[in-house]
Amino acid sequence: MTGTPSREPFAITHASVITGDRAGTTLEDTTILVGTAGRIEQVAPSIATPIPDGYRMLDATGKTVMPGLINAHVHLFSDGRPLNPKMATPRGQRITASLMHSPIGRPYLKARAKASVTTLLNSGVTTIRTLGDVGYEAVELRDMIGDGRMAGPRILASGPLLAVPEGHGAPLIALTGETPDDMARNARTNLGHGSNAIKIAATGGVTDAQRLGEAGSPQMDVDRMRAICDVAHESGVIVAAHAQSPEGVRLALLAGVDTIEHGSELDPSMIELFRHNPHALRGWSALVPTLSAGLPMTLIDQRTTGITDIQLENARTVVAGMLAGANDAHDEGLRVGVGTDTAMTFVTQYNTWRELDLLVKRAGFTAAEAIHAATLGNAEILGVSDVTGSIETGKAADLLVLEGDPLLDLRVLKTPALVVANGSPVWRPKTRRFDDIDALLDRAYRE
CATH class of the missing domain: 2.30.40.10 (Urease, subunit C, domain 1)
Known part of the structure; x- marks a missing residue:
């Protein structure tokens, strides 16, 4: 609509x-x-x-x-079809970034983002947080929706994520810097463009990993992340951190991030930081496990997913940690939100419901707890529960x-x-579905 x-x-x-x-x-x-x-x-x-x-x-x-459902971790630049591994290399990202910022690419990017937002809405998602945009296309859409120029979900828009040079997400969906001052300046840049969410790449990721062990490897220290958090928190904006290892999660929590995206197994000191985080905006932090983003890479045949051997091995390690972390957080009564990492391989814009199903099947949630996590729980985490x-x-x-x-x-x-x-x-919500992807996911998640 x-x-x-x-x-x-x-x-x-x-x-x-x-x-x-x-x-x-x-x-x-x-x-x-x-x-x-x-x-x-x-x-x-x-x-x-x-x-x-x-x-x-x-x-x-x-x-x-x-x-309405709330999806706390979305990207708008793709529809969930498998991403080309060649485009995930630093060189591939530079080529893609150059194209997306060109006179030809910018209109395409805006149209793609608008289609993603419409699909999310028609699938039952009425609030989203973007966490890694090519530019500020989500800010523009948020304002169009707020002004009544189009129908859509409520949007918390991050703009580009903040990373180190050649770090996760760079350069396609990231602003990069070396020092705490660089990080503070990039955070102010995003806020100046109207972002009302901020994301940090605290560790390496699976999709753009070029070596074994890169996913989850810490890429940013506490001082640089703290500089970002301080700037964002001064404006009342919460900070998310992509973190896929115990050390990465621990450093991000110490820096004061408000949400950990993906996560890892949790030890008692990390659990305590989730409960009482003196540097977080509200004095606590939450976990958004994004099981939808990791499990397909390990459960679906590699010839179908198209991921590289390195991505597959990294995914196996990361996914084991994500599942452990989601279970640990549930058992300890921590705040757990729902986000799917839409636009990643096999993470369509219309399948938010699957994350709730995975929390029940893989992390010990009841259906009521999963629904709460995707509604009022997410609203409290994102600061929109009023x-x-x-x-x-x-x-x-x-x-x-x-x-x-x-x-x-x-x-x-x-x-x-x-x-x-x-x-x-x-009135008649409809989404364009990918029957082949849905069939693969149905088989992969069948108990």
């Missing part, structure tokens, strides 16, 4: 409403009133809630309503209407009957 979003008042009646809490509280036969400002005006039993004149009534008998994440009077009407109960079967999230973002309905 594109164009100016609709804001007529409406009422969803006779619904089973999942509020978004960790317990999976469900309100039966409930009516939700949504006003012209896009806010929830009332949540109450249908029998006691008259529908005001002028409100469109939507009968949700037999259906479930829940908060606006979204749960179905409460006064909050934005970010809603999904589902044909079944996701507490019983998370697969009903695949095809929402209705998506509402900030009070604007997407």
Whole structure:
């Protein structure tokens, strides 16, 4: 759905409403009133809630309503088809970066990002955080959505991530520097362009690794990361860190990052830093495991994924750590968010629901805990819980209407009957799916 979003008042009646809490509280036969400002005006039993004149009534008998999904780790530059390993080399990234910033590439990049945002919305995602953009295309889209020029999810936009020269993400989606002053300056550059999220490449990554052990190898020390965190936190902006090893996670936490992306197995000192982090913006940090990004590389045949031998071996090590970290965080009651790393190989823009399913199958979550992590939990982690994440009077009407109960079967999230973002309905949400990728993932994740 594109164009100016609709804001007529409406009422969803006779619904089973999942509020978004960790317990999976469900309100039966409930009516939700949504006003012209896009806010929830009332949540109450249908029998006691008259529908005001002028409100469109939507009968949700037999259906479930829940908060819109929040994806805390997305990229917008691709659709999830396998990435070309040759483009992941430093030389390949330089060529691609030059093309993306050219008169031909910039319009393509904007169109690709816009299509990704629309797909996310139609799949039921009503808030996203981008974590590594080619430029500031996500900032532009965020402002267009905020101004009502197009329909879309709420966006926290990072702009390019911050890395060392030849580090993870560089140069395609990164600003690079050597010293703490360089890092502070790059953080200010992103904030000056309107970014309201910041990302650090604390360690090497799998997708652009050129040697064994590079993924997870620390690339930035505490002083440089602390310089970034200080600048971002002065503006009230949270900082994410790509970190895929125990040492990388520990250094990032010591620097004061607010979210660890991907993660690793956790020791007691790291667990304590997640709970009480004196340099983080809110005094604590959270983990966003992104299991969707790692598992396909280790579970699907290498001839199909197209990854190199080096990428595969790095992936095996990193994925084992990610799974251990997600389980450790759940067992210890740490804050765990939901992000998929969209645009990576086999991480489509429409499969956010799979991350919830993986948290249940691989990390010990209940369905209610996974739904909470993707709604109110993510909202608290991203600092937007005063606006979204749960179905409460006064909050934005970010809603999904589902044909079944996701507490019983998370697969009903695949095809929402209705998506509402900030009070604007997407009446017939549709996404272009890749049947071959979905079939591969279904087989890979089958218990």
